[in-house]
Amino acid sequence: MTEIQELQDLVIQVRRDILRMVHNVNSGHPGGSLGCTEFFVTLYNEIMELKEGFDMDGTGEDIFFLSNGHISPVFYSVLARKGYFPLEELNTFRLINSRLQGHPTTHEGLPGVRVASGSLGQGMSVAIGAALAKKLNKDPHLVFSLHGDGELQEGQNWEAIMFAAAHKVDNLIATVDRNGQQIDGPTEKVMPLGDVAEKFSVFGWKVLHLENGNDLQQVKVKLEEAKSHTGKGQPVCIVMNTVMGHGVDFMMHTHAWHGKAPNDEQLETALAQNPETLGDY
Numbered sequence: 001m002t003e004i005q006e007l008q009d010l011v012i013q014v015r016r017d018i019l020r021m022v023h024n025v026n027s028g029h030p031g032g033s034l035g036c037t038e039f040f041v042t043l044y045n046e047i048m049e050l051k052e053g054f055d056m057d058g059t060g061e062d063i064f065f066l067s068n069g070h071i072s073p074v075f076y077s078v079l080a081r082k083g084y085f086p087l088e089e090l091n092t093f094r095l096i097n098s099r100l101q102g103h104p105t106t107h108e109g110l111p112g113v114r115v116a117s118g119s120l121g122q123g124m125s126v127a128i129g130a131a132l133a134k135k136l137n138k139d140p141h142l143v144f145s146l147h148g149d150g151e152l153q154e155g156q157n158w159e160a161i162m163f164a165a166a167h168k169v170d171n172l173i174a175t176v177d178r179n180g181q182q183i184d185g186p187t188e189k190v191m192p193l194g195d196v197a198e199k200f201s202v203f204g205w206k207v208l209h210l211e212n213g214n215d216l217q218q219v220k221v222k223l224e225e226a227k228s229h230t231g232k233g234q235p236v237c238i239v240m241n242t243v244m245g246h247g248v249d250f251m252m253h254t255h256a257w258h259g260k261a262p263n264d265e266q267l268e269t270a271l272a273q274n275p276e277t278l279g280d281y
Helices: 004-025 030-035 037-047 069-082 087-092 123-136 156-166 196-202 216-228 264-272
Strands: 063-066 143-148 172-178 206-210 236-241
Touching: 004 030, 004 037, 004 069, 004 087, 004 216, 004 264, 030 037, 030 069, 037 069, 037 143, 037 216, 063 069, 063 123, 069 087, 123 143, 123 156, 123 172, 172 216, 196 206, 196 236, 206 216, 216 236
Parallel strands: 063 143, 143 172, 172 236, 206 236
Antiparallel strands: none
8 A cells, every 4th residue: 555645755756747838739628637546546446456557448457537538637637657658658648649638539559548538428438338348347346537627417327327226236436527627717607416316326326425525535534435335236427526626726726727728937836836756747
């Protein structure tokens, strides 16, 4: 297990990666990426059981699907710092012919990525399919997924959520990033979501609340608790409260940085708030 300070150092460095990646190409989605940094760092370094190397089938290990694929910067950074591909490749983010496209893709064979994502609403179905495949293969490992709260406005999610409960897909842990923001504004102004936790509950899921998804210790405890509820006949959902843009004061609590890159001066300010800990790429 990793000491909490080591995880915190990694969180800070991942935030630096995110900021520099989107700044380099003046394109990308820093807000949600920054808000989910603690989740990704904890998931990949503390929670999932992973094999050495990478294969698409993911047999004999836990696997993860990013449904809200636009927050690829945090995904790529954590994968690179976990050793899936060279850290220097982060320099190619969103460039033509790069394996690190704005939304994760599979045609170039990027280790760690098992499905093209970013067409919002589809990740839940993919994760359920993978979880059922593990059951058919008698693989006891788990499937994890992450979804945006605004993404739940897509109707396909709810068909999949009903299906997972009906078929007792109890080797799936789906986390909803409840940051309350989407590209056009606060979710409650664009299309109110109501009580997300209660909706999952009445659809037949085991639901857990993560009050502060930007607190490493809380993230770890809640993910471990979620694992303890698997194998009991219900899929598991974590409703995780986060702050969009967390760690950079002028990006926090607003949808303005959903898909906007910092300029030179803003980058300098943001990096100063997250001093280098492990070395930039």
